[in-house]
Amino acid sequence: MSMLKRTPLFPVYAEHGARVIDFGGWELPVQFLGIQKEHDAVRQQAGLFDVSHMGEVLIKGADSLSFLQNLTTNDVSKLEIGQCQYSLMCYPNGGVVDDLLVYKLGEDNYMLVINASNIDKDIDWMRQNLTGNVELTNVSDETAMLALQGPHAEQILAKVTEAPIQSLKTFRFLQDVNVSGIQALVSRTGYTGEDGFELYIDKDDAIKLWNLLLGAGQHLDLVPAGLGARDTLRFEARLPLYGQELSKDISPLEAGLSFFVKLDKGDFIGRDVLVEQKAKGTPRKLVGIEMIERGIPRPHYAVFADGKQIGEVTTGTQSPTYKTNVGLALIDSAYSAQGTEVNVEIRGAQVKAKVVATPFYKRKP
Template sequence: MLKRTPLFPIYAEHGARIIDFGGWELPVQFTGIQKEHDAVRGQAGLFDVSHMGEVRIHGVDALAFLQHVTTNDVSKLVAGQCQYSLLCYPDGGVVDDLLVYKLKDDDYMLVINASNIEKDIAWLQQHLTGEVELANVSEETALLALQGPRAVAIVAKLTDPPIQALKPFHFLADVTVGGVTTLVSRTGYTGEDGFELYVDQKDAVTLWRKLLEAGEEHGLIPTGLGARDTLRFEARLPLYGQELSSEISPLEAGLSFFVKLDKGEFIGRDALLEQKTNGVPRKLVGIEMQERGIPRPHYAVYAEGKQIGEVTTGTQSPTYKTNVGLALIDSAYSTLGTEVFVEIRGAQVKATVVSTPFHKKK
């Protein structure tokens, strides 16, 4: 039986095309991936991401616990701020990537990937020490993401606090948006400005309707998982299971900024320190096809007649119409301008290592 978010009942109103996404019935598109992608780049798009997991961590030892299990430095957070981080295995592979929200002293919320909820909670419980309580609040929490250059103007119509003053990776808890109590976070997964809005699942439909109504004059449209993937890909934001996994470390994925090796001991630190000291064997790079063909996930990448890695994500960029990909390859071939070949339907097709992200917000 596939799981459904609280917004499932209204998908049909928008003509959604539904797919099985990791055991969830979710919209891959509403009006078309290209149109939705363009809306987020130019105006605004509204996503249902209620399948994501939320975990509350509280208690006097919550900070020490989070410092032990995550790679970023949680002690740097003030209440009302969040950070991107990772959970790692002792060998440096990734359990999951996540957001850590500091609600107040001794009280945090973790936002984790839908496909990893059970695994992550088991991992966290396995490492619980001290006076810490862990609560899975995923089922009672709905999450809407409003992304794009018009996002501020839309949310500002529905709330009193000066939303435009909210800095990236900061949030306001218990804000009324369109009559609904919301945690409003200046975060997202598209490479554009925007907000993620956490609400009680019973209020999700009301907030969705209010946002679409407020955004009508700004070109806001419902947006599905297809555009979510192309948007995050152009912005070089990693997807667990593709750019990150138990077999791929944060350093290989180019996420060293979120790994604070000097903060003290944490799970995976020794392995990651060794990688940093000796150099990572593989690197995630951008590639652009120089001949016809689209690089797809798991396509082999070659140089000098041998396989050097594989594509993790690839498509025709909806914004730039170039055939591009992210590939995890031997570090020796990661220099910009290096010629590589992608195996597409049995033929080796020429590509070049290029800089990323493919898109930066204007």
């Protein structure tokens, strides 16, 4: 058995009672205090996540913009320095290589943040499509990343830096921020449905920053949070997870991400198929479902209607916020209208559910 990878923060997990699991080849905490407690803390106060397993790739050179425009679905030309965007990389068939964030660090200077389990595959894909004057550097192993999420996040971070984070808008970032002596890139995106910040730092500063933030947040009910709460939080906010709502067999349009696919920006990999899908309509759609009868929809559970299988659940659980049994399901578009009754196969029995609006949770302004 191959050794699991560990982030620079692995040594502190045990101090906080973490239960670790194998997550895509990484030994990561699924929970510290418990998923429900961590979920509630992020919704109501704040949670601190170790997301150092994520990948970071630097793209530099005179042809960086044209390279990224061809590689990704969103319009990179619209970015200003200090701004980032959510985007996707597609295969020629319209399926998704990965979803990612694109940061504009400077002219002809970008950082891509990619999913941990896809790092090698993504970099191979980028290199296969590399043209012109572009330098690609994988800095994942040298970089640690902490995510501070929740209503108290701004107040906590303001205690340890004099940088103007209060005026930092969503999907913007500050470079060379001094966080009590630690140099960080600080962005305001989030993957929980709440306000929050990501701090990118040198791996050697990870434990110091972790302890610093927990100390700053101890009177504001900040808790360490694991992958379990990260998944329930992003799911309630209808944020996709690669391998579930997105894959090589699921297009961004099927997943309801057309806003991040700019078909009018010029050519990019997968565009022809996506243009056709847009014109004809996708045969499948990602929808929200809520159980009418008792049962919890889980990933890969089959969904039926009119006596035939029409798709499957991609993510499902009991919502920690609302205690409803809900899921996301990729199903035939003919059954995607809200209120449509479907059946989810749970342990051999077909259990009644209905198509509902998403996101399941939306933060109040």
